[in-house]
Amino acid sequence: MAKNTKNHLLSVAQMYEADQRTIESGISGIRLMEAAGSAIAREITTRWSPRKTVILCGPGNNGGDGFVVARLLHNKGWYVRILLLGERDNLKGDAKTNADRWPFETQPFSPDGIKDADLIVDAVFGAGLVRDVDGIVALTLKAAQQQNVPIIAVDMPSGVDGDSGQILGMAIQADITVTFCRAKTGHYLLPGRTLCGDVIVADIGIQDPIIEQIAPENTKNAPAHLFPWPKTEGHKFDRGHGVIVGGQQMTGATRLAALCARRVGAGLITIAARGTAYMVYRTCEPGNLVSNDNLNEILADPRKNTVLIGPGLGIGEGRKALVKDLLNTDKNLILDADALTMLAGHNWQNRAGETLLTPHEGEFKRLFPDITGSKLERARQAAHQSKATVLLKGPDTVIAAPDGRCTINTTGTPWLATAGSGDSLAGICLGLICQGLNSYDGACLGTWLHGKCAETGGVGLISEDISTLLPEVLKTLQK
Ligand SMILES: NC(=O)C1=CN([C@@H]2O[C@H](COP(=O)(O)OP(=O)(O)OC[C@H]3O[C@@H](n4cnc5c(N)ncnc54)[C@H](O)[C@@H]3O)[C@@H](O)[C@H]2O)[C@@H](O)CC1
Numbered sequence: 001m002a003k004n005t006k007n008h009l010l011s012v013a014q015m016y017e018a019d020q021r022t023i024e025s026g027i028s029g030i031r032l033m034e035a036a037g038s039a040i041a042r043e044i045t046t047r048w049s050p051r052k053t054v055i056l057c058g059p060g061n062n063g064g065d066g067f068v069v070a071r072l073l074h075n076k077g078w079y080v081r082i083l084l085l086g087e088r089d090n091l092k093g094d095a096k097t098n099a100d101r102w103p104f105e106t107q108p109f110s111p112d113g114i115k116d117a118d119l120i121v122d123a124v125f126g127a128g129l130v131r132d133v134d135g136i137v138a139l140t141l142k143a144a145q146q147q148n149v150p151i152i153a154v155d156m157p158s159g160v161d162g163d164s165g166q167i168l169g170m171a172i173q174a175d176i177t178v179t180f181c182r183a184k185t186g187h188y189l190l191p192g193r194t195l196c197g198d199v200i201v202a203d204i205g206i207q208d209p210i211i212e213q214i215a216p217e218n219t220k221n222a223p224a225h226l227f228p229w230p231k232t233e234g235h236k237f238d239r240g241h242g243v244i245v246g247g248q249q250m251t252g253a254t255r256l257a258a259l260c261a262r263r264v265g266a267g268l269i270t271i272a273a274r275g276t277a278y279m280v281y282r283t284c285e286p287g288n289l290v291s292n293d294n295l296n297e298i299l300a301d302p303r304k305n306t307v308l309i310g311p312g313l314g315i316g317e318g319r320k321a322l323v324k325d326l327l328n329t330d331k332n333l334i335l336d337a338d339a340l341t342m343l344a345g346h347n348w349q350n351r352a353g354e355t356l357l358t359p360h361e362g363e364f365k366r367l368f369p370d371i372t373g374s375k376l377e378r379a380r381q382a383a384h385q386s387k388a389t390v391l392l393k394g395p396d397t398v399i400a401a402p403d404g405r406c407t408i409n410t411t412g413t414p415w416l417a418t419a420g421s422g423d424s425l426a427g428i429c430l431g432l433i434c435q436g437l438n439s440y441d442g443a444c445l446g447t448w449l450h451g452k453c454a455e456t457g458g459v460g461l462i463s464e465d466i467s468t469l470l471p472e473v474l475k476t477l478q479k
């Protein structure tokens, strides 16, 4: 059966491979370029009326796409000028063919060349960006930015690395970015995601089986069908029994996590608590089970299958020993916040249960000080090293599995940057994993739901709202 590959994200190398395989299958490069240029022209003409347009063409095939756009807009009666980087005679292949189809002069790159533009098409660099943008290109792109008119980026905003989303030298801020076949990882990793504006993925005739053969390891967002809907004949014990190691002082963190775990359908949640905190938990939400038994005794019940430790935990030798002991159990384990901090320098081993680590950037650096690279690559390496699913938090959260798969999450709002938001996310993941999702699926779906709650809540969101918003978000998943 054909797989749904629409959520897959390609690396730049995979995009070249998809182009190449398509060309080998009998669709010429020139046809692909015509389809790419047509898609861009279509996106422009459906949004804007004819106006003075400047197309910035680079020396490669991104520039070739620009020549196609110029021709198609000109044929529709638009006034179009092209600024070309480098010599027209030096163009090669499909880009040369399309430059030859442009019967007018081109002008060299210069800030002055932008002056009368009412709309700018950035066809300078796409997949082929290999070094920092500087010199006359940087000056011309800056002038384009200062012109304050709509900017349409072809494939990627020039200066943004298609894999990492990082800026090479400088980059242009686009209003829309039209890319081809599938989005690339750099479209969704920051700062690339912001610089792209709206991302439009256009079909240029690359067939799905080619993407299936390439089998991209990166995706965007969790498939919603993973949600473990309660069954009519189900029982609370079929829906998992999660345990949260309750914080002694910051009891709110544990309570937020427990609420979220229950909202996503966990059958039972037990808070393991000691001392005065035990009474706090006993007198709060009545739907939580609360136990002050020894944690080993609590976990002796095999139905208690998943443990969350970290929210509000604090740091200390006893607590560190507790985290290490949990790593030696066969329970599914979600390690968050202080639990992660205490594992700096840990020698990671394969575990019997599922393991999910949910660090923010600071915790990640303490846990994996030697890992460098793009956010995607760092999460992937950390998952490989720790043999655990790694959920690297941020506005562009990345979830990585030890087998190399990664998901970039795109839901959420800046209102999630608030105390208690991470505890809620850990709780959602606990609720999903205790119901039987593996740690990767649970983390991907959990992050997606968490972000959707923020989008649904809108402005003024506080962490207490997240669990309350979950039912509204879940309703949108029901067919
Ligand atoms: N068959 C294909 O491969 C297709 C490619 N398409 C387009 O082709 C693009 C990729 O084309 P290319 O591989 O030619 O790459 P690009 O056109 O993105 O850039 C390559 C050129 O830019 C130069 N360059 C790179 N970084 C530079 C810098 N910082 N300063 C100055 N010069 C720099 C390189 O030396 C090379 O000449 C895609 O982004 C897409 O727009 C589309 O037409 C669809 C089909």
Ligand SMILES: [K+]
Residues within 6 Å of the ligand: 062, 122, 123, 124, 125, 126, 153, 154, 155, 156, 157, 158
């Ligand atoms: K571009």
